[in-house]
Amino acid sequence: MAEEQGVAAVERALGILDALTEPKLTLAELSKRTGLYKSTVLRLTKSLEKFGYVVRAEDGCFRLGSKVLILGGTFQRHLRTADIVPPVLNSIVAELQEGAAFYIAQGEHRICLHRVDSGRAVRDSVHEGDRLPLTVGAAAHVLRAFTGARGQHYEVIRRCFYAASSGERDEETAAVACPVFAHGDVLYGALSVSGPRYRIEALGTEGILPTLFKRAGELSSALGWDQRSTKSFGAHPWQ
Numbered sequence: 001m002a003e004e005q006g007v008a009a010v011e012r013a014l015g016i017l018d019a020l021t022e023p024k025l026t027l028a029e030l031s032k033r034t035g036l037y038k039s040t041v042l043r044l045t046k047s048l049e050k051f052g053y054v055v056r057a058e059d060g061c062f063r064l065g066s067k068v069l070i071l072g073g074t075f076q077r078h079l080r081t082a083d084i085v086p087p088v089l090n091s092i093v094a095e096l097q098e099g100a101a102f103y104i105a106q107g108e109h110r111i112c113l114h115r116v117d118s119g120r121a122v123r124d125s126v127h128e129g130d131r132l133p134l135t136v137g138a139a140a141h142v143l144r145a146f147t148g149a150r151g152q153h154y155e156v157i158r159r160c161f162y163a164a165s166s167g168e169r170d171e172e173t174a175a176v177a178c179p180v181f182a183h184g185d186v187l188y189g190a191l192s193v194s195g196p197r198y199r200i201e202a203l204g205t206e207g208i209l210p211t212l213f214k215r216a217g218e219l220s221s222a223l224g225w226d227q228r229s230t231k232s233f234g235a236h237p238w239q
Helices: 002-017 025-034 038-050 064-079 083-097 138-145 152-160 197-203 207-223
Strands: 055-056 062-064 099-106 107-117 131-133 165-167 172-183 186-196
Touching: 002 025, 002 038, 025 038, 025 197, 038 055, 055 064, 083 099, 083 207, 099 138, 107 138, 138 152, 138 165, 138 172, 138 186, 165 197, 172 197, 172 207, 186 197, 186 207, 197 207
Parallel strands: none
Antiparallel strands: 055 062, 099 107, 099 186, 107 131, 165 172, 172 186
16 A cells, blocks of 8 residues: 555656646645646645755746756656667558658758668668759658758648658659657657658558558657647647
């Protein structure tokens, strides 16, 4: 019983931290957001304040403390995409039986940072470290769209959260890609599914997007993206 009560207290304290999404909140606002009694909020915030996670100003309002920033910096320093991206790509390949890759923009190129091939005998040829044009291909269109490229084509991509290409980089291959975000809705890269043109077209964009959006959401969360944050490009499709 004591252990269960301890877990409940931790969960309530974490709920308070989750609720502090504004520069400052009153006790009443914090109580309403968490569904906790004011007395419970006061008791828990005292402990959070002691360890630097919460600060209570002279006017009685609460805000996040510096310890949260320290943890965020530690997270960024320890973050290695090699630990979190390949498992996501493996899941995509297992579900769709086509190759999956993660791209980042670098100058006028897109770099294949991580790649997992399909186990099928016929497949497209993309390797980790490949430098590909930032002008053709689904992943390239996504990277350009979410870094401010202008034009109706990119407006559509920003609205739909994906791009599809067929025969652009190579006339025999096709791909579908969507953005991956990090903290603050900052674009981190593009998640792509690609393969022989006839198979991708047969599978169809509508057959690929549910898996792609689901895994992009998981990867974005692992990179520090908060689905409650201000959305620079509108509502994310994986919310």
